[in-house]
Amino acid sequence: MNHDADVVVAGGGPVGLMLACELALADITVVVLERLTEVDTTVKAGAINSPSAEALYRRGMLPALMEVQRPAMERFSAFLRQRQAAGASEIKAAPRFAGHFAGIMLRGDLLDESDPDFGTSGPAADLGILPQEALERLLAARAAELGVSLRRGVTVTGLDADDEGVDVHTSGGTLRTGWLVGCDGGRSTVRRLAGFPFPGTDPGITGHQAFVEMTGSEALGVGWNWTKTGTYAHGPTPGRILTVEFDGPPKDREAPVTTEELQTALRRVSGVPDVTITKVHTATRFTDHARQVPDYRSGRVLLAGDAAHVHSPFGGQGLNLGLGDAMNLGWKLAATVRGWAPEGLLDTYTAERYPLGAWVLDWTRAQVALMRPESHAQALREVIAELTGTPDATTFFVKKISGVWQRYDLPGDHPLTGRSAPDLELSDGTRLADHLHHGRALLLDLADDPELRKRADGYDGRVEVHTAACPDRPGLAALLVRPDGATAWAADTGEAPDGLDAALHRWFGAPEGTAV
Structure with missing residues (x-):
């Protein structure tokens, strides 16, 4: 049956646009439907965490994003000058800000930056302040460059899904697509029309x-x-x-x-x-209502971002959680459309992203509980504030807020497996992130091992192979990095590449020329 698009994405905010860009990198035809006629200028998120910064950096967007961050930092400085000029007594030299939990400030001078979870993001570590409106504009421009069709002023009014695809009924007519992804926010029309359950807790603030x-x-x-x-x-x-x-x-x-x-x-x-x-x-x-769908997929309909999970904005996790959904889903859905996805690949989307979503819901619930204007919450807040005056507690909270602790439960015993790949500086003058701009997986050979590289034969177009040394990590021999930046397999010097073949098959299917 002919389709108007391989994938229709409902919702043209940052999550929907990020997903569309990921799909377009794999030559998937994408139509994005957005009910608003212009970019939403309503005040929303103002910062991103480490996984989001790394994702955008790995797609080559860091220079443009740093240009956006500069005026945002200048506005912060202007606020302090404005308060000082007005004679505000509370403005004084303060310890470096490292974030907050329920409004309890975390001091950067107490942060243990020697913790191994820090220092792996490369230049992306310099990116943090990023207004959501600016990110949406940049992603819209990138989507246009990649050939994504963004249709503004179009609302989804109904859908009919079958085993072959989805008829998406809109205010501008009906589209036939292979897959529909709802990225249309906390009041998602797609979620409601597709009948996803949405359990959780009711609002109280x-x-x-x-x-x-x-x-x-x-x-x-x-x-x-x-x-x-x-x-x-x-x-x-x-x-x-x-x-x-x-x-x-x-x-x-x-x-x-x-x-x-x-x-x-x-x-x-x-x-x-x-x-x-x-x-x-x-x-x-x-x-502060907090809800999450139990499964992010129902047949040919999937959800991402606030359509799949909602919570209060405390801690600034919402945008980051949605961008992570888009990165995780994009390459898996593209592989499914292309026909080379191994069995069960698309199901790993829910398996990997649901636990992180559930954590964010509880993280925001805890903050609401601490902020309540009653004696028990105040007493607990004072305890937490005292704890955050220690290096161990500050480091714990900053790791949680920044997202550097996040990992997927993937097969393998190497410490890097399941974690965001470190942005290694390579001997040829490149960095690991430079080899992920195209949105394909990367097998990084750090020991110049032809036998290792031979194992990637038959994965052309799915896995890129690059050979270079890494003087700063002499004990690391090789990495297999998924398109979303997660380390699927790793080996140290002197180790046999056990598990590499299984990892290649698990994530990227059978090599060309072999029986399925």
Whole structure:
């Protein structure tokens, strides 16, 4: 049966666009349907973690992203200068910021940077501040370069799935596709139409985040602040405010956020009666409902990002979790479309991503519990704050927040197996990430072993082979890196390449010229 596209992606935010780019790298025809006619400028995520930075770096996007980060850093500096000029007494030289947990600041000077989980990201380690709107624009431009069809102003209205594909009914007509992926957010239409269950916990808070202009803000505390009526944050850029109230979810999530609503919440939570919002640039309302689909796939329909899991924004994990979904799913779905995927490959998408999603839901639930304006939570918050004043606890929290701890449970005993591949500096002047721009797997031969390279015969177009030494890691002989950057197999010097053939078959199917 003829298809209008190999894959239709519902949702043209960063997750949907990242997935579309991954598919297009494998010459999969992709149509992205986005209900909005323009890029969403609503204030959302403002930073990314290590796995996200590494993923974007491995696709050659680091220079453009660093250009976006520069003005964001300048806005942070401007906020501090603005507060100092206004005579704010709390502005002083502070220890290097390393993140926060439930608003409890983590000090970079207490971080044990000798921990082996740090220092493997290469130049990607310099990327962190990245507004979601800017990332969406960059990914849209990249998708266009790769030939992705992005159709704005189109809504999904229905779907009919069968064993051969999916008919996607939209406001602009019906598309026939082999696969449909819902990347259409927490209120996903695709999830609802396909009948995915969505268990979890109900919301108990009302939160607001906005960029505004205001007077009387000198009396607001900088950073995170707890009061008897809730929690609020001010900064780290001019006009950025966040409020959290714990008296239940909003009565109407769909209603526009008004200036009066924001001002009332800010005054009530901060206890500063004279702060006045004079202009709202962008604002959003959020809750802490936490839900996750048990299986990210139902036949020919899959989910990624907020369509598969929702939670509060505390800790900034949502965008990162979605980008990780896109990286994990992209090459596996492309292999399935191309016909060389080994049996069960697509099922590993849920198996690998569900545990990380479940962790994020609990990570955000714990933060909400600590932020509550009641005596038990306050007492626990003081305990956690005291713990974070130690190097061990700071290192623990930073590793969790940054994502450097993440790994997949893959076969093999080598310490690198399942982890994000280290960005090795190679003797030919390249780095490991330079060999992942094309979106294919990489067999990196660090010991100039022709027998090792011969094992990749028959995997042309699926696995690239590169030979170079790595003076900084003389004990490492070889790595097999999946397209998403996860280490599928590794061996040290002097070890036989046991397990390499099995890893190649497990992830990349049978080599050409052999019976399936």
